[in-house]
Amino acid sequence: MTILVTGATGTVGRLLVEELLQTGQRVRALTRNAAKAGLPQEVEVVEGDLARPETLAAAFEGVTAAHLINFAGDDYQPLEQGDRIAEIAAQAGVRRVTVLGGRADGALEQALAGTDMEWTLLHPVEFMSNTLRWWTHSVRAEGVVKEPFGDRLSAMVHERDIAAVAATVLVEGGYGGRSLTLTGPQAVATTDKVRILSEAIGREIRFIELTEDEARAQWRMFGMGEETIEFLIEALGNTPEEGRTVAPTVEQVTGRAPRGFAQWAAEHAEAFQPVASA
Incomplete structure (x- = not known):
């Protein structure tokens, strides 16, 4: 069968493509720029x-299963025509769908619920890979992390585990109509x-705990808008x-224990090393 992966050049999408190829699946990848996709030849x-x-x-032509976002x-705006996407998938004969979420269910999820397709919603918590986005520069340049809420707890998930769950559900099924955290x-x-x-x-690496106002000032300096800043204050605080x-979802679905942050950090240690002086 052919499995379509949307968001195929993104953090999870690339790994999902790898997971599917490893199990011998035929993979079709959707991208806005094929010339820059950089995906495996097959x-x-x-x-x-x-x-x-x-x-x-x-x-969607000839596709039997699809991973949707x-x-x-690039600004992660909610889909405005999710109902149309669900309609196209259903008309093409897609039988099984996973949807990578992260925000409240929208038009796509609601439309899928009204079809005969076997749909499964994937709701990961904080990605471990967010560490690259938020900490790489300050750790490399100064050996420091500056954030508010030092005691905040997060059950962060490894992005490869998200991909592994999606691959298992797409290939094996068994989770139709379910939302998986x-x-x-x-x-x-x-x-x-x-x-x-x-x-x-x-x-x-030194940790400097910022007050909420100090965090707001830092994020403004990074060019963030006020709405995003207040969202972060609420989400982190x-x-x-x-x-x-x-x-327990990752292990229940894949049969493997989820990867911890220590493993993620070891895999990405090179990204946090200081830049060598000329």
């Missing part, structure tokens, strides 16, 4: 944009996260129970 790459459903018919574009093996405090990363890179509670 992957069929097609151009299209989830934000423009009129570009998707060819991508519920956002579009995906976490790592433990809830880790921000201060412990810094310590674990320090051990992985072999040098001390009042992490919902789901985001700090370990769920």
Whole structure:
């Protein structure tokens, strides 16, 4: 069968492509720019944009299972025509769908619920890979992490475990109509996260705990908008129970224990090493 992966050049999408290839699946990848996809040679790459459903018919042709994301574009805006995407998939004969979420269910999820397709919603908590986005520069340049809420707990999930769950569900099924919360093996405090990363890179990283106002000022300096800043203050300062509670889902679905942050840090240690002086 052919499995379509949307968001195929993203953090989870690339890993999902790898997971599917390893099990011998035929993979078709949707991307907005095929020339820059950089995917394995055996992957069929097609151009299209989830934000423009009129570009998707060819991508879904002959597909029996599909991995969808519920956002579009580099700014992760919610899909406005999710119902049309579900319609195109159903008309193409897609039988099984996973949807990578992260925000409240929108038009896509609601439309899928009204079809005969076997749909499964994937709701990961904080990605471990967010560490690259938020900490790489300051750790490399100064050996420091500056954040508020040092004692905040997060049951962060390894992005490869998200991909592994999606691959298993797409190939084997058995989770139709379910919403799966995906976490790592433990809830880790921000201060412990810094310590674990320090051990992985072999040098001390200082943690400076910011007040909320100091955090706002830092994020404004990074160019963040006020809405995003207030979202972060709320999300980090009042992490919902789901985001700090370990769920058994990864092991239940894949048969393997989820990867911990120490493993993630070891895998990405090189990204946090200081830049060599000229």
